[in-house]
Amino acid sequence: MSPLLDVRDLTVRFPMPKPSLFAPRPHLEAVRQISFTLEPGRALGIVGESGSGKTTAAMATIRLTEASGGEVHFDGVDLLKLSPEKMRMRRRDIQLIFQDPYSSLNPRTRVNDIVREPMDLMEVGTPAERRERVVEYFRLVGLRPDQLDLFPHQFSGGQRQRISIARALTTDPKLLVCDEPVSALDVAIQAQILNLLARLKDELGLSYLFISHDLGVVRHVCDDVAVMYLGKIVEHAPRAALFDAPQHPYTQALISAAPSLARRKSKGYVRPLKVSGDPPSPINPPPGCAFAERCPRAQPLCREVQPELEPVGGSLAACHFPGPDEALRDAS
Amino acid sequence: MTGTTAQKAPEARSPAREAWRMYRRNLPAVAGAIILLAIIGATLYGTFFYGGDPFEIVWAPHEAPGATPEFPLGTDYLGRDIVAGLLTGGGPTLAVGAAAALITMIIGVSLGALAGYYGGWLDNLLMRFTEFFQVLPALLFAMVLITLFSPSLWTIAIAIGVVSWPQTARLTRAEFLKIKELEYVTAARAIGAKNGRIIWKVILPNAAPPLIVSATLTIGVAILFEAGLSFLGLGDPNQMSWGLMIGANREYILDAWWPVTFPGLAIFLTVFAVSLVGDGLNDAFNPKLRER
Amino acid sequence: MTALLEIEDLRVTFNTRHGQVTALDSVSLHVNEGETLGVVGESGCGKSITALSVMGLIPSPPGRIAGGEIRLDGENLVGASDKRLRRLRGAEAAMIFQEPMTSLNPVFTVGEQIAEAIMLHQKVSHDRAFRDAIELLDRVGIPSPESRARDYPHQLSGGMRQRVMIAMAVSCRPRVLIADEPTTALDVTVQAQIFDLLNEIQRDFGAAIVLITHDMGAISEMADRVAVMYAGRVIEEASADNVLDHPLHPYARGLIDCIPALGREETDLKEIPGVVPPLHLLGEGCAFADRCAHCEPRCLREKPRLVTHGNHPAAHPAACHGVEEGRI
Numbered sequence: 001m002s003p004l005l006d007v008r009d010l011t012v013r014f015p016m017p018k019p020s021l022f023a024p025r026p027h028l029e030a031v032r033q034i035s036f037t038l039e040p041g042r043a044l045g046i047v048g049e050s051g052s053g054k055t056t057a058a059m060a061t062i063r064l065t066e067a068s069g070g071e072v073h074f075d076g077v078d079l080l081k082l083s084p085e086k087m088r089m090r091r092r093d094i095q096l097i098f099q100d101p102y103s104s105l106n107p108r109t110r111v112n113d114i115v116r117e118p119m120d121l122m123e124v125g126t127p128a129e130r131r132e133r134v135v136e137y138f139r140l141v142g143l144r145p146d147q148l149d150l151f152p153h154q155f156s157g158g159q160r161q162r163i164s165i166a167r168a169l170t171t172d173p174k175l176l177v178c179d180e181p182v183s184a185l186d187v188a189i190q191a192q193i194l195n196l197l198a199r200l201k202d203e204l205g206l207s208y209l210f211i212s213h214d215l216g217v218v219r220h221v222c223d224d225v226a227v228m229y230l231g232k233i234v235e236h237a238p239r240a241a242l243f244d245a246p247q248h249p250y251t252q253a254l255i256s257a258a259p260s261l262a263r264r265k266s267k268g269y270v271r272p273l274k275v276s277g278d279p280p281s282p283i284n285p286p287p288g289c290a291f292a293e294r295c296p297r298a299q300p301l302c303r304e305v306q307p308e309l310e311p312v313g314g315s316l317a318a319c320h321f322p323g324p325d326e327a328l329r330d331a332s
Numbered sequence: 333m334t335g336t337t338a339q340k341a342p343e344a345r346s347p348a349r350e351a352w353r354m355y356r357r358n359l360p361a362v363a364g365a366i367i368l369l370a371i372i373g374a375t376l377y378g379t380f381f382y383g384g385d386p387f388e389i390v391w392a393p394h395e396a397p398g399a400t401p402e403f404p405l406g407t408d409y410l411g412r413d414i415v416a417g418l419l420t421g422g423g424p425t426l427a428v429g430a431a432a433a434l435i436t437m438i439i440g441v442s443l444g445a446l447a448g449y450y451g452g453w454l455d456n457l458l459m460r461f462t463e464f465f466q467v468l469p470a471l472l473f474a475m476v477l478i479t480l481f482s483p484s485l486w487t488i489a490i491a492i493g494v495v496s497w498p499q500t501a502r503l504t505r506a507e508f509l510k511i512k513e514l515e516y517v518t519a520a521r522a523i524g525a526k527n528g529r530i531i532w533k534v535i536l537p538n539a540a541p542p543l544i545v546s547a548t549l550t551i552g553v554a555i556l557f558e559a560g561l562s563f564l565g566l567g568d569p570n571q572m573s574w575g576l577m578i579g580a581n582r583e584y585i586l587d588a589w590w591p592v593t594f595p596g597l598a599i600f601l602t603v604f605a606v607s608l609v610g611d612g613l614n615d616a617f618n619p620k621l622r623e624r
Numbered sequence: 625m626t627a628l629l630e631i632e633d634l635r636v637t638f639n640t641r642h643g644q645v646t647a648l649d650s651v652s653l654h655v656n657e658g659e660t661l662g663v664v665g666e667s668g669c670g671k672s673i674t675a676l677s678v679m680g681l682i683p684s685p686p687g688r689i690a691g692g693e694i695r696l697d698g699e700n701l702v703g704a705s706d707k708r709l710r711r712l713r714g715a716e717a718a719m720i721f722q723e724p725m726t727s728l729n730p731v732f733t734v735g736e737q738i739a740e741a742i743m744l745h746q747k748v749s750h751d752r753a754f755r756d757a758i759e760l761l762d763r764v765g766i767p768s769p770e771s772r773a774r775d776y777p778h779q780l781s782g783g784m785r786q787r788v789m790i791a792m793a794v795s796c797r798p799r800v801l802i803a804d805e806p807t808t809a810l811d812v813t814v815q816a817q818i819f820d821l822l823n824e825i826q827r828d829f830g831a832a833i834v835l836i837t838h839d840m841g842a843i844s845e846m847a848d849r850v851a852v853m854y855a856g857r858v859i860e861e862a863s864a865d866n867v868l869d870h871p872l873h874p875y876a877r878g879l880i881d882c883i884p885a886l887g888r889e890e891t892d893l894k895e896i897p898g899v900v901p902p903l904h905l906l907g908e909g910c911a912f913a914d915r916c917a918h919c920e921p922r923c924l925r926e927k928p929r930l931v932t933h934g935n936h937p938a939a940h941p942a943a944c945h946g947v948e949e950g951r952i
Contacts, residue, residue, distance in 0.1 A: 049811035064522060091524035104515035108347055108537045118523035149344040156899045167523070186666040187838050188896035191882035195893055213811065216841075220884035220893065257816035259841025261880065265660070266865050269845060271820060275813055276765070278781045 010070035043208035045222030095168035099180035101160035158189035230290035241314030361612020375422030432554035435493025440500025448508025507539035541617030634692035642904035662847030735773025783814035855911035862940030
């Protein structure tokens with residue numbers, strides 16, 4: 001099966017203000033030559049902490065942020081080479097759900113118009129069909145059609161996220177990019193939206209590019225997971241392999257840091273794997289492995305040579321010294 | 333929300349309606365609106381009830397207010413009726429104010445929107461252009477324009493518009509810079525909306541509240557500006573206006589206070605009412621005050 | 625062990641445009657020396673209001689403590705003078721807020737701010753206070769504290785700022801430390817660091833910690849005891865193990881089942897339908913009734929009380945008619 005999305009060497013750099021008139025202009029290296037593929041009907045999670053470049057990577061993939069280099073083959077066509085008008089028409093197949101349900105809906109537009117707008121722009125069906133479809137999708141995401149005339153501020157956060165999902169689905173997209181779709185919601189509401197997304201994926205055969213900082217959420221929704229750190233993918237694996245036998249020390253640190261119901265203070269739980277400090281700055285990133293400064297396994301080699309993604313265990317990992325972590329395995 | 337709306341279809345509350353609800357509860361703002369409407373009504377329809385040509389010499393000069401029941405506010409230095417002048421002169425004054433504000437908004441919003449939305453070199457170019465207009469002394473520049481094109485209501489309105497748009501442009505640009513980073517704008521791009529649609533249909537309506545407030549206040553400023561120009565003798569001499577009345581009578585202010593004071597009060601009251609309305613709109617559009 | 629902080633029947637009301645609403649209704653909690661109490665619930669459940677009440681920081685008006693007692697080491701804080709509260713704040717009870725950036729003053733160095741906090745409660749010279757501040761920064765794991773003390777808040781990362789907040793909070797060795805969602809603004813690896821730090825501080829200083837969170841995972845790792853709050857009431861309270869392994873109230877169960885936590889295989893997350901009702905719409909009955917799968921007519925009529933039902937070994941207080949009647 002040919003992949004729906006095949007991203008090669010995608011790079012995004014942002015020019016920064018010059019420190020002085022004659023100094024060279026520094027660049028913020030948000031995404032550094034990442035490659036991944038997404039098969040139709042699957043969900044790829046991109047996990048990372050703030051500043052890892054996960055959102056920028058997704059936005060550059062669908063050309064909402066300008067990429068500095070690389071290729072993005074969607075359905076066999078390189079999106080980065082399309083003319084603006086051709087790209088605009090392509091947006092029918094690629095839709096997006098945002099993190100903040102409070103700012104992703106235009107406050108001055110009735111939700112009816114919000115959900116219908118993509119069809120209007122892409123000229124899907126007749127006006128009557130569009131109206132019917134709005135009602136249909138409103139029901140599909142669990143909202144009542146008698147709320148169609150309301151404005152976004154009259155809905156709760158979870159309901160707004162449902163509106164966002166309905167808007168994204170009306171043009172029958174093949175790919176849905178979800179940018180932290182539940183991180184602004186209360187835990188109980190998160191579950192509602194995650195279940196809805198899982199159901200829609202099966203019913204409509206959607207593919208997801210799912211951005212999140214929350215490993216639990218990714219584990220629930222995604223088939224494959226890519227872990228990003230400072231603009232690079234450091235580990236890429238099927239879900240089971242990544243969570244059961246993580247190879248990269250950063251993945252292990254993330255899993256060790258994520259709160260879990262199995263870890264009890266009452267049972268004398270002490271975190272087995274601790275990382276200290278913060279990620280380095282994405283402006284002039286270090287030449288070697290970006291995680292080296294915080295890594296318990298770091299050797300001089302790590303600070304000099306950038307590791308490439310290579311198969312190890314069931315994963316692809318970018319690490320000079322990959323392998324399972326003893327402490328983490330003993331603890332679980 | 334689920335619990336409360338389960339029974340009947342909920343009522344749509346548009347942001348504009350919410351703003352109106354807030355506005356109604358603001359006493360000074362409502363008072364300002366009433367004063368303003370009364371002034372507009374008087375200038376539009378007052379002449380039906382109180383006839384008379386404001387340029388016609390009807391009585392002895394400098395008749396004091398109240399001295400003759402026929403001319404309740406007295407006469408000016410030529411013996412022209414002041415009430416007739418106030419009623420006829422209000423229209424042009426308000427019209428110049430409104431037209432100037434409109435011109436200000438058209439130029440300012442267009443340039444500010446383009447600069448804010450596209451950024452980069454276009455922003456740089458437009459902002460330097462704006463700054464150029466901003467550093468010109470406004471009154472002098474307006475006087476030059478009016479002298480060049482001979483004073484008429486239109487040239488005065490245009491002159492005021494041309495000197496006052498830079499502030500609006502800066503305000504619009506700032507709003508656009510802020511709003512274009514919001515997710516619903518990215519959402520519009522993600523569903524394939526073109527730039528024109530995003531500028532006019534997505535960002536502008538959301539930038540409207542501060543712009544409406546600014547437009548309202550610009551009307552007040554334009555009225556004062558027009559009065560100032562007329563006072564300097566640059567008004568349209570064939571159109572009665574409050575400014576012209578003050579300008580014509582200013583030399584005799586020590587002999588008779590009323591021909592200058594009443595049009596001055598009219599201007600003050602109008603501008604005061606306009607600012608009350610502007611402040612009221614500002615509060616009404618402020619979502620932070622809404623929940624009180 | 626004695627209860628260091630005791631809240632009894634606390635009632636807090638707010639004046640809103642919907643009239644007077646009850647933000648906290650007969651809330652009773654206690655925390656012992658050296659213990660961590662987790663307070664968990666969704667936003668709008670009254671967790672933060674509880675914390676602010678203890679600190680005497682309820683914005684008034686519109687807020688008001690309408691009844692009950694808050695006892696710190698036996699001394700009732702409700703109705704205490706402002707002067708007394710100011711003395712206790714910081715010295716006896718300190719608070720760590722959610723957003724470390726807005727809780728620090730941007731125009732002073734962090735060392736100055738910690739020194740300031742020390743000098744408020746202890747009669748020491750400025751130099752001494754500043755040296756103590758550096759020591760505290762070292763204690764909370766900030767590398768090269770000497771130079772960091774001279775940094776301004778914006779020069780530090782989010783995790784560092786939260787460490788500064790913790791340093792400031794523990795500067796006078798408070799006996800109660802209230803942490804209101806201290807890690808929501810932080811990344812997971814940094815959150816783990818902060819949690820580990822709080823645990824260390826508790827071990828070293830023997831402070832009682834009240835951890836306010838919406839995350840059952842954090843509760844599991846951090847708390848000895850748990851109070852679950854909903855719509856301004858405590859609806860379940862017990863040891864962390866009891867609540868996590870044998871939750872009684874349907875809301876507590878929902879909160880545990882709805883998180884996609886690691887270490888648990890599940891195909892479909894349990895949902896809690898609907899949202900927390902706004903306070904002015906709370907009716908006669910159980911506030912959770914319209915989201916509850918086990919709702920019966922009695923639940924709509926009568927507010928359940930927080931009492932232990934039955935004599936099962938894991939039985940613990942829960943405010944639910946269903947639990948009382950044995951149907952849940």
